[in-house]
C-alpha cells in the first residue's frame with residue numbers, strides 16, 4: 415500500500431466543560447483537512463478525544479457524590495454525540511482514563527527516568543486549581559491567577575521534575591531548522607522569544623490527590639494533568655504497547671502532520687511537548703497550528719448575555735453543513751474572528767441559498783424538463799464559445815489553487831476558490847439563457863450549456879465536500895454519480911468531462927431553503 419500516511423489531531427478536550435462553539439471550531443477544521451486528505455489519496459488518521467484526569471475532575475465528581483471514573487463516563491457521550499452531529503469523521507477517540515493511554519504514559523516516564531531526564535525535587539509556589547497550572551510569585555497578578563483571575567493556592571510538594579531547562583538550545587535549533595513547526599508565523603515569534611528568555615525545569619507530578627496516571631517509579635505521584643494530556647497524541651497510536659500491530663501503527667503515523675490547538679495552549683505544544691519527545695528520542699510533530707479565538711459581537715452568540723448559542727442550537731437552525739461552512743469561511747484560520755448570528759444568516763442566504771443551492775436546483779430542474787432527467791452528451795470542444803472555455807478553465811485550475819490554500823490551512827481562501835466556479839456557473843446560466851434556447855428549439859446549444867453547467871456543479875461539489883460533506887454527497891447522488899466519499903483521487907475525479915451522457919439527474923428538494931425570519 416503506497417498511500418502516504420497523514421496524521422491530524424485536535425487537543426483532547428477537558429471533560430468537565432460541554433462541547434461549545436470553540437471546541438467545535440477546532441474539531442471541524444481538523445475534520446475538513448482530514449476529509450480533503452482522504453480525497454487526495456492519503457492514508458488518514460484523525461484523532462480527537464478527552465482529557466479526563468486532574469484535581470478539578472476529582473473535585474467535581476466528589477461534589478456529585480460520584481466516583482471519578484463514573485463521573486467522566488457519564489459525560490463522555492456528550493462529546494461523541496456532538497461530534498457525530500457535526501459530521502466529524504475521526505478515526506479514533508482517546509480518553510486518558512483508558513488502559514492504552516495509562517500504559518503508554520507509564521512507558522514514557524520509565525524511559526525518561528532511565529535516561530536521567532527526571533529528578534526528585536521540591537516545589538513551592540502557587541497553584542490555580544481551575545486551570546491546573548503552577549505559577550511563581552512574580553507571575554501572579556494582584557495575588558490572583560494571571561490566567562483566570564481567581565484565587566490561587568500556596569502549595570509545597572515533593573515533585574518529580576523534567577530537565578526542561580536543558581532543552582533551550584536544542585529547541586531554538588529545531589525551530590530554525592523547521593520554520594513550519596509553529597504556525598502562523600506570529601506564534602512562532604512568540605515561542606522563540608519565550609524559549610530565548612530561558613526555560614525552567616518542569617514539575618511533572620502531583621502528590622496531593624490520586625486522580626491521574628501514576629509515575630511507575632514513585633509511589634504516591636501522579637502525572638501532572640497537562641503533561642498527561644500531551645502524551646495522548648502518541649499513546650493513541652500505540653506508543654508503549656508490546657503488540658506488534660500497535661507498534662507498526664505508531665511507526666506509520668508518527669510524527670503527526672498537524673496538531674491543531676488554540677493559541678492559549680501553544681507553550682505546552684511548542685515548547686514542553688517537543689522537548690519531552692526529544693528526551694525520549696522521538697521526533698517532534700511536523701506542525702503545530704494555533705488558530706485564533708472566536709469573538710462574539712452579535713448578542714445572541716454571547717455567553718455573557720445568558721443566551722449563548724451552542725453547536726446544537728445552530729445546527730438546528732442552519733443545518734450541519736451551513737454551520738461548518740460559516741465558521742471555516744468567515745473566520746480566517748489562524749486569526750481571531752468575529753462571529754454573529756447576522757453574519758451567519760447572511761452567509762447562508764447569500765453563498766448557500768442563492769449561489770450554490772440555487773445553481774443546483776435550476777440545473778437539475780432544467781435537466782428534468784428539457785432532457786427528461788438525463789445528462790446530455792458532452793459537447794465537442796471545437797464548438798465551444800469563449801464563455802464555455804472560460805468556465806472549463808476555471809474548473810481546470812481549481813484543483814491546484816484549492817490544494818495551495820489547503821496546504822496553508824487557509825479554508826476561507828479554499829472555499830473562495832470553489833465559489834469562483836460556482837459564481838461563474840451562475841452567470842453562465844444567466845448569459846446563456848437555456849429557457850430561450852429551449853423556446854427557440856436550439857437543442858444542440860441547450861444540451862451544450864446544460865452539460866457544461868452540470869459539469870461545473872459536479873466539480874464544485876468535490877471541492878466543497880471537505881467542508882460540506884452532506885450537501886456534496888447529495889449533489890452527486892442527484893447527478894446519478896457514485897458515493898463521493900469514495901473519491902481518493904480528486905485530481906482524476908475533477909477532470910472535465912466526468913459526467914457521462916444519460917446519467918440520471920433528479921431535482922429533489924432545495925438544498926438550502928432561504929431563511930426569512932430575521933434575528
Ligand SMILES: [Zn+2]
Pocket residue numbers: 542543544545559560561562563564
Ligand atoms: Zn486560573
